[in-house]
Amino acid sequence: MFTRFTPEARRTTVRAGLLALDHGRATLDEDMFLLALAESWPVADFAVTPEAVGTEIGNREAATGRAGDRELLASIGVDLDEVRRRLPTRREDPLAWRLTRSRLRPLNVTLSGPAGDLLLTARARKVVEVALHTSGTGSKVTGEGLLKGLLADGSNASVAILRGLGVDIRGLAAGIGFLRESA
Structure with a gap:
């Protein structure tokens, strides 16, 4: 699947996967795509920063009772920064990652690389x-x-995060040419 991605989009997808792993997740959710996009492709007209998106994600995780991986690992004496230092140096190399669809279960798409495998949520x-x-x-x-x-499904977490940050979703969609003209 990555053959149809620009290097920038591939880096963003890999970054989303790494962020999911850093948050202690076993799957890749759309909110991590939003965070990775905010890091790599800031939407300046809408004041969406990685820090603001990260804070919103953290607030949502806290509201659902999900602790971050750093806190969970620290509680058992594991230093996450030390673990990261020991990981393969190619961890963040987009060329070392694959995005594949399962032949047996075509709805299963997996991001696989040196840091692990992540099944994409629906x-x-x-x-x-x-x-x-x-x-x-x-x-x-x-x-x-x-x-x-991200904008295609108005009920996903990313759209809720953007709304929570005061982003005009309709204006954002129009700004990137993603609104259909009225009949």
């Missing part, structure tokens, strides 16, 4: 599929395509 898979679809045949998926994938 909403994260939708982000990728919408990005692939909106890029068109023969075109590459871009960061903007991933953002379109």
Whole structure:
């Protein structure tokens, strides 16, 4: 699947996976795509910063009773920074990662690389599929395509986070050419 991604979109997807792993998750959710996009492709007109998105994600995790991985590991004496220092140096190399669809279960899409394997949740898979679809045949998926994938489902966590940050979702969608014209 990564053959249809620009280097920027591939880096963003890998970063989303690494963020999910750093948050102690076994799956890749769409909120990590939003955080990775905020880091790599800031939407300046809408004042979405990685810090603001990270804070919103942390607040949502706290509200659901999910502790961050750093806190959980520290409680048993594991230093997360030391673990990261010992990981392979290619951990963040986008070329060392693969995005594949299962042949036996076509709805299962997995991001695999040196830091581990992450199954994409249904909403994260939708982000990728919408990005692939909106890029068109023969075109590459871009960061903007991933953002379109996030905006495609108005009920996902990323849209709720953006709304919580005061972003005009309709204005954002119009700004990237993702609104259909009225009849």
